[in-house]
Amino acid sequence: MFTGGAKEGDEDCPTLRAVKARPRLRPTHRTPYKPADYEPFALAAVMRRLDTVEFGRPRDDPARVRPSHPGLERYAEHAAAQYLDAVKSLDPRGELLPDPQYWVKQSRTAAEGQGTSTVYELRVWGRCYASRDRAVCELRLLRFGSVQPGRRGPAERDPAEVAMAAYVAAHGGRAPEPTRWGDAHDVHSAVTPQRVRVVEIGCLDGSVRPPLFDGTPQEAEAAYHKLAAPRLRATVDAVDRRPGPGCATCKLAASCPDLARTPGILQIADGARPRRTLSVTDLRRHANCPAQEHLRRIHLPYDKDVEHDHHVVRGHAVHAWLQHLHARTPQRPCTPDDAPADRSDWAVDDWHLTGDDAELGARLIARHAAVCPLRHADPDAALVAERLLTFHDTQADVVLVAKPDLLYRSGGSVVWREVKSTKYRTPRGGKDILELYPQAALAVVLLADGALGGDVRRSRVEVEILRPTGPDLELVSPRQADRVATARQVLHDLAAPWHADRTSAPNPGTQCARCEVSRWCPAAPSSSASSSLQ
Template sequence: MHRTHYKPADFEPFALATVMRRLDVLEFGRVREDPTRVRPSHPGLERYAEHAVDQYLAAVKSLDPGGELLPDPQYWVRQSRTAADPHGNRTVYELRVWGRCYANRERTVCELRLLRFGSAQPGKRGSGERDPAEIAMAAYVAAYGGRAAEPTRWRDEHSVRDAVTPQRVRVVEIGCLDGSVGPLFDGTPDEAEAAYRRLAAPRLRATVDAVHRRPGSGCVTCRLTAGCSDLPRTPGILGIKDFSRPRRTLSVTDLRRYANCPAQEHLRRIHLPYDKDIEHNHHVARGHAVHAWLQRLHARTPRRPCTVADAPAERTDWRVDDWHLTGDDAELGARLIARHAAVCPLRHADPGTTPIAERLLTFYDPEADVVLTAKPDLLYRSRGSVVWREIKSTKYRRPLGNKDVLEQYPQAALALVLLAEGMLGGDVRHSRVEVEILRPSGPDLELVSPRQADRIATARQVIRDLAAPWHGDRRSNPNPGRHCVRCEVARWCPAADTLPVSSPSSGLH
């Protein structure tokens, strides 16, 4: 199978790696990685890393006030080898922890500190819960792993030595946003091994034995992507012929962010903590709530079209998933859901077929070396053809301006091109894109057919105009303007000190 040559990213793609390097310099006077592998960090990431290191050092004082634990410059690795085959060959499996490793001088206590982008406090935004299997594996390696330096080549196994089993193992996580500390494991090596056998080992075994392929955002780092037969190929869909750039994922959301501000798109791409209260103002929250409510209705069993009675019964206070609406927003949201009943796509779905809501679709454009992802609001079949429905909601009773629907909603442009190229199957002659816009006065439904050559040309131009600047950009500079006040990552922006941006709030995620 064809393998793609390594193409280094313009900037460090893993934000916590930059934090780790800064801590390496503080604790060991050097970066432990091979300098040739280190990519420069975006200036916005440098701002975050500086803040994260300060928060980490503050957290350490509460973890080890007496300074009894010393940082270990070596990596902790647990190795196992299979039985030799008839030719004497063995397979080496390695588990290596990724975090800050500490031990007392006698190595009777080993402590692994895992970093988290946001907060380590339960219930705080950006906290979440770590997978128990991940915690068990980390504790197991801390208990039974040996010490090893970074291999010269990434494919080489570690040269493990100094495997001394401690008496006590601790695993904690530290929130780089607020310096919070969350205990994850504290016990003996025997307890760590028992947790590993129960929680982690079955998952690892299933991973090693897995043979099926599942296209998704992970394709971006797979060395077999270029020749993978399970990843649908869409050559030229972006209208870009440039294979020289590093492979990246791309969605319409990414393109819209980039058009607003290249720095914002990059800082969100690398998952820096963002202010969710800014990103999800009450208009956006209402849109998400309406969308989530309709998604639940379309997933009901047995499948049936929506009716006016399916709207929230309590019109001024209702909740769905993580979205809670009250007052005018709740009343408007409920009214928009009721309006949807008149144009519900399930009225036209072929009997015996299953509409699909919010399924991630993945495609590969080999001419641009881009993994493209999309998530249709609803896919259904009508007269044997695939129909892609996008649902939008607004407080405005009539359209603002005369903008083409494909330009206003680039996801519709992408949907049209994918249907035209037959990427979703079915009878392309009757396929269509439906853009449903829910208004207080009633729904608008605009249909676009892949049989319309002029509409296909417009859709392709919309995608190319958005994708080409993003694809060729090597700097991801800020785009200062009034929109900075509503930027959810303004705290980390390189231009933040010179702009009247909003102050950081407790909504950082």
């Protein structure tokens, strides 16, 4: 198990983490191996470049390596250079040497009778360094973006992950990569160091933060038993299932009883492509530019000022304010007085509005009261906001994920509501609501297929569009054959090009000026990064 196995997220599937802890596990329902077109793990490309610098060649087995997208190559070149610059500040006298072996802590249970022993392994993932006498061992963890305060984004290193990494660095041995994935490492003992450090380096800007751990092997072991060991036991013993994006890589997805099957929802009868996750956001990005969709999919640093311009920030703030109102206990319909009291400066969660944006946002919230879903929701049924829904289209072998703005029940039937806000007073462009908002098309198809349960005959999709002059509420029924046909066509027209695409090529045009990952685009000229890249 890699040290990342000690961390957990709210949307992680416990069973998937348990499966990953058993690399030799073979499911009863075997699926053919379908390699990805491109390297799916961006930092692996960075590691290979650093291997070439430090050891003369990559340590990865060439047979296991997928080619990198040209955009990833551009990022990896930049990241490796930033990392090497950062190393000079960490170790200006070059006292620590890169270790070409992997650091692994291995233990075995005693074999009983004719049985075989069980091998337990913990392995660090990062760059390993040690002094010549191994008195000091240092593990350097890589972060996609920056580690500067205020620029690290929402994800901090899990203390359990750090504790496990320090423990392996202190008490583990050294081993080459196994010949076959899942085989036990051939671990050779190593001198126990006197000092262990775990540091983190930002590959975007070469930033270095104070050590995450700096202590003795005894302190590392104490931290491991306190923070990491309980988490690892829970990981190995987990049986709960929580479908989500991880289903795309799970060995047990084909037989998982909790993963909903929706065969044919994309109308793509081709299961030969590697299984991937797919959201409406992915589809919109791919339609805009295939390269943009791929580079966001592999989590390259992006310009948050482009991603979250003031219109987007206002929309998020309005959405978050309404979400808090709908979560009140006892539940009650919104009123105009529920809008922010100070309409010129207000904040909710991570969103802060001032001036004209704050005034417009507050006005839109007040307008919502006229169409608040709590006016029609069943009183004893909970409103569910932003819940992750996961479905497996087995014909296309695609894991669809969606987060409805709001799900509620009215008359016992499921209602899916999407909330949009705009500065425009009247509709623009004349597009069908299902084309304009593909997430509504997905909702219609899921309801029509009975994927959300309830009485389909009374279910509906509601698209609430908040305007300065008042709200529009568009209703789409999954019982209307022509509307369902339109919804299916919208989904197929977006999904088919994405599903068949093997190159994720750039699509240069006017949209490039608003692309948050343009820095890494192979079609873009080299330029300095925006200070807001993360």
